[in-house]
Amino acid sequence: DAEITQSPRHKITETGRQVTLACHQTWNHNNMFWYRQDLGHGLRLIHYSYGVQDTNKGEVSDGYSVSRSNTEDLPLTLESAASSQTSVYFCASSPSGGQNTGELFFGEGSRLTVL
């Protein structure tokens, strides 16, 4: 079955370190998204991509970057982790074109703690 997987599921890091969260989907979806989920804020969009070599900033993109070198993967990088980036991160994907209703398929999340 097609799926979307995130790794690691849990990570503890120190302030200032670079961290990369992986997202891999086998749906062959063109659209991929990264959200963070925090109490009191719901889900907020960090970055998104509509296809290979395409990346776009979401509403909370400062301190994060993404790259899209193939259809399956959209890694999220925290260049210099800050305590404010402690959160649960969700990757999601959706098809494009006529099959797309806007429905997102989510990974299980990556819980990041920055000490």
Next chain:
Amino acid sequence: SQQGEEDPQALSIQEGENATMNCSYKTSINNLQWYRQNSGRGLVHLILIRSNEREKHSGRLRVTLDTSKKSSSLLITASRAADTASYFCALIYGNNRLAFGKGNQVVVIP
């Protein structure tokens, strides 16, 4: 803001009762979606209702949409303990981006 806002934010009910939660929004929409999130898991799509639809059913779920009031409701009938979760409404904006509300936390007591 493109977000929907859910109400109530927390709901506790007995198993077998119905659970109703509402979502209000401010912008015009093409469709509105509801998602469920079990504790420690990712979000799962439940149902989508288009702007030209007023009501939609899926199993024990019933969603209504009132575009004149910019609101939607999600009804879960005959609730079960397994329905304990957070429920989010989501609006599509821009090019296939979804904006999520902050969620309703529903606890079903066995």
